[in-house]
Amino acid sequence: MLELRHVTKTFAKGTVNEHTALRDVSLTLQDDDFITILGSNGAGKSTLFGAIAGTFYVDEGEILLDGKHLEGLPEHKRARAVGTLFQDPMKGTAPDLTIEENLSLACNQTRRFPLAMAVQKKDLQFYREQLSAFQMGLEDRMKMKVGLLSGGQRQALTLLMATIAHPKLLLLDEHTAALDPATAEKVMAITVQIVREQKIPTMMITHNMGQALTTGNRTIMMDAGQIILDIAGDERKEMTVPKLMTLYSGARGKELDNDRMLLSQ
Amino acid sequence: MSLTMFLGGLQEGLFYALLAMGVFISFRILNTPDLTTEGSYTLGVAVSAVLTVAGHPVLGLLCAFLAGAAAGSVTGLLQTKVGIHPILAGILTMSGLYTINTAVMGGKPDVTLTKTTIFNKLYEVFNINLQAFNRDRQAFTMAKEITVLIVGAVLALLVLALLIWFFRTHIGLCIRATGNNEAMVRSSSINAGGMKVLGLAVANGCTALAGGVMTQSGGFATISNGAGVLVVGLASVIIGEAIVGRRGVTVGLISAILGSVLYQCLIRLATSLNIFPAYYLKLVSAVIVAIALALPMIRENLGRHHRKGGKSHA
Ligand SMILES: Nc1ncnc2c1ncn2[C@@H]1O[C@H](COP(=O)(O)OP(=O)(O)O)[C@@H](O)[C@H]1O
Numbered sequence: 128m129l130e131l132r133h134v135t136k137t138f139a140k141g142t143v144n145e146h147t148a149l150r151d152v153s154l155t156l157q158d159d160d161f162i163t164i165l166g167s168n169g170a171g172k173s174t175l176f177g178a179i180a181g182t183f184y185v186d187e188g189e190i191l192l193d194g195k196h197l198e199g200l201p202e203h204k205r206a207r208a209v210g211t212l213f214q215d216p217m218k219g220t221a222p223d224l225t226i227e228e229n230l231s232l233a234c235n236q237t238r239r240f241p242l243a244m245a246v247q248k249k250d251l252q253f254y255r256e257q258l259s260a261f262q263m264g265l266e267d268r269m270k271m272k273v274g275l276l277s278g279g280q281r282q283a284l285t286l287l288m289a290t291i292a293h294p295k296l297l298l299l300d301e302h303t304a305a306l307d308p309a310t311a312e313k314v315m316a317i318t319v320q321i322v323r324e325q326k327i328p329t330m331m332i333t334h335n336m337g338q339a340l341t342t343g344n345r346t347i348m349m350d351a352g353q354i355i356l357d358i359a360g361d362e363r364k365e366m367t368v369p370k371l372m373t374l375y376s377g378a379r380g381k382e383l384d385n386d387r388m389l390l391s392q
Numbered sequence: 393m394s395l396t397m398f399l400g401g402l403q404e405g406l407f408y409a410l411l412a413m414g415v416f417i418s419f420r421i422l423n424t425p426d427l428t429t430e431g432s433y434t435l436g437v438a439v440s441a442v443l444t445v446a447g448h449p450v451l452g453l454l455c456a457f458l459a460g461a462a463a464g465s466v467t468g469l470l471q472t473k474v475g476i477h478p479i480l481a482g483i484l485t486m487s488g489l490y491t492i493n494t495a496v497m498g499g500k501p502d503v504t505l506t507k508t509t510i511f512n513k514l515y516e517v518f519n520i521n522l523q524a525f526n527r528d529r530q531a532f533t534m535a536k537e538i539t540v541l542i543v544g545a546v547l548a549l550l551v552l553a554l555l556i557w558f559f560r561t562h563i564g565l566c567i568r569a570t571g572n573n574e575a576m577v578r579s580s581s582i583n584a585g586g587m588k589v590l591g592l593a594v595a596n597g598c599t600a601l602a603g604g605v606m607t608q609s610g611g612f613a614t615i616s617n618g619a620g621v622l623v624v625g626l627a628s629v630i631i632g633e634a635i636v637g638r639r640g641v642t643v644g645l646i647s648a649i650l651g652s653v654l655y656q657c658l659i660r661l662a663t664s665l666n667i668f669p670a671y672y673l674k675l676v677s678a679v680i681v682a683i684a685l686a687l688p689m690i691r692e693n694l695g696r697h698h699r700k701g702g703k704s705h706a
C-alpha cells in the first residue's frame with residue numbers, strides 16, 4: 128500500500144520562477160489498485176511520480192510504501208521497490224549493453240555477489256521465457272546490443288526490467304506516448320498483462336482519456352498540483368469522456384488544456 | 393626500422409598499454425575525459441621509485457596501483473559528492489598530486505633507482521650477466537631487452553585478463569551501465585556515484601601501475617614523468633580503435649594494447665627518419681588525437697553536403 132500524506136513540492140523557491148508543482152497532495156493506493164492519471168500540461172503528474180521515486184526530495188509531507196517511509200531515502204534506495212517507466216524509450220535501457228546484460232542489471236541488484244559473473248547460464252532460460260511472452264522475437268537476440276532495437280522493443284524491454292525484480296509499485300509516465308499506435312497498443316497490452324499477473328500496484332499517467340477510463344480500476348485527475356477528481360467503482364463505470372470534460376470545467380472554471388489530450392473514447 | 397628500435401617500441405608500448413587500458417576505462421567505459429591521469433601516472437612513478445630504493449620493487453608496483461586508485465577515487469568523489477565538473481575535478485586532483493608526488497619522493501624532483509628493480513632481480517634470477525654470456529656484450533644486451541619485453545607482455549596480459557573478467561562481473565556491468573546511460577542507472581537501484589568512483593579508481597590504478605613499471609625499467613624517476621601521458625593514452629586508444637573498430641569492452645581493451653604498441657613504434661620510426669625532431673612529439677600526438685576525435689563530426693558534415701548537393705540536383 129502506498130500512502131501520500133500532505134505532500135508539497137515547490138521548485139525554484141525564492142526566485143521569480145518559484146512554482147508549487149504539488150500542493151498538499153494526499154493519496155492512498157491499495158494493493159489491488161491500478162490508477163490512471165489525467166491532467167492538463169504542467170498539472171504536476173510527473174512531479175507526483177518524481178516525489179515518489181525520489182528524483183527530488185519533497186518539501187513537506189510523508190510518503191509511505193507498505194508502512195516504510197520513503198521521503199528521506201535517495202532515489203537509488205527507493206528504486207528496488209519502485210519501478211518507473213518514462214515516455215522516452217531511450218531512458219530505461221543501456222544502449223551499448225546487450226539485452227541479457229540489461230536484464231541482468233535489473234534482476235540482480237539484491238541477490239548477486241558483486242564479483243560474480245553478471246550474466247550466468249542458469250539465468251538465460253528465465254530471460255528467454257520472459258522475453259518470449261512479448262512475441263517480438265527478442266528471445267532470439269539476447270546477445271544483441273539494445274541500441275539496435277526499435278523504440279517499441281526497447282520500451283517492452285524496459286517494462287520487463289522494471290517489473291522483473293517484483294517491485295512494490297509501478298509508475299508509468301506516458302510510457303506508450305512516443306510509440307506508433309500499433310506498437311503503443313501492443314506495449315499497453317503487455318503492461319496490463321504483467322500488472323495483472325504479478326499483481327503490482329500501479330499508477331499510469333496517460334493523455335488518452337478513453338484509455339484512462341478503460342484501463343485499471345480507478346482514475347484520478349490532477350490540476351495545478353492538486354488531485355481534483357478521484358473516481359472508482361460504479362461512478363467510474365458510468366463515466367464518459369464528455370462527462371469528464373464537464374466535470375473538469377465545472378471544478379476548475381476553465382477548459383481542460385492539454386495539447387496532446389485525446390478526447391476519443 | 394632497426395631491431396633495437398622495434399624492440400624499444402614494443403617494450404614501451406607494452407608498459408604504456410597499462411596506461412592505455414586505464415584511459416580506455418575512463419574515456420570510453422565511463423565516458424569522461426579524466427585529467428587525473430597525468431598526476432596518477434607520476435604518483436605511480438614516485439611510489440614505485442621510493443619503494444624500489446627501499447628494496448621492495450614488487451611491493452612498489454602493488455602500492456603504485458593502490459595509490460593511483462586512491463587518486464582516482466578522490467576525483468570521483470569530487471565529481472559525485474560535491475558536484476564539481478568532471479574535467480575540473482581531474483584538474484584539481486592532478487594539481488594537488490604535484491605536491492603529494494614531490495612529498496613521496498622526499499621533496500626532491502628526481503630519484504635514481506638502485507639495483508633492486510624487478511628487472512634487476514629477474515636478471516639475477518635468470519643469471520643474465522656479462523660472465524654468463526662469455527663477455528658477448530651483444531647477446532647479454534639482447535637477453536636483458538628480452539627480459540624487459542617479457543615483463544611488459546606478462547604484466548599487460550595479466551592486467552588485460554583481470555579487467556576483462558572484472559567488467560563481466562556484476563559490479564563491472566554496473567560501472568559500464570553508469571558510463572553508458574547514467575539517467576537509467578540513477579533511476580535504478582545502482583549507486584551511480586559509487587560506480588563512477590570505483591571506475592575512476594580502477595582506471596587510475598592501471599595508469600599508476602604503468603608509471604610504476606616504467607620508472608623501474610628506466611631506473612630513474614622525475615616529477616615531470618607524467619606530463620603529456622593523457623594524450624599518449626588517448627592516442628593509443630584511438631589508434632587501436634582505428635584498426636580494430638569500436639566494439640565491446642573486451643575488444644576495446646585489447647585494441648588499446650595494440651594501439652599503444654603501434655603508437656610507440658610509429659613515433660620511434662618518425663623520429664628516426666628525422667620527419668620531425670623529438671621535441672615535436674607532444675604536438676604531433678595532440679594533433680593526431682584532435683583529428684581522430686574530429687572525424688565523426690567531419691564525416692557528418694560531409695554527409696550533409698552530400699545530401700544538400702543531392703537535393704539541388706533533384
Ligand atoms: N525540476 C523542475 N524544476 C522547476 N520546475 C519544474 C521541475 N519539474 C517540473 N517543474 C514544473 O512543475 C510543473 C509541473 O510539471 P509536471 O509534473 O512535469 O507536469 P505534468 O503534469 O505535465 O507531468 C510545471 O509547471 C513544470 O514546469
Ligand SMILES: [Mg+2]
Pocket residue numbers: 172173174
Ligand atoms: Mg509529464
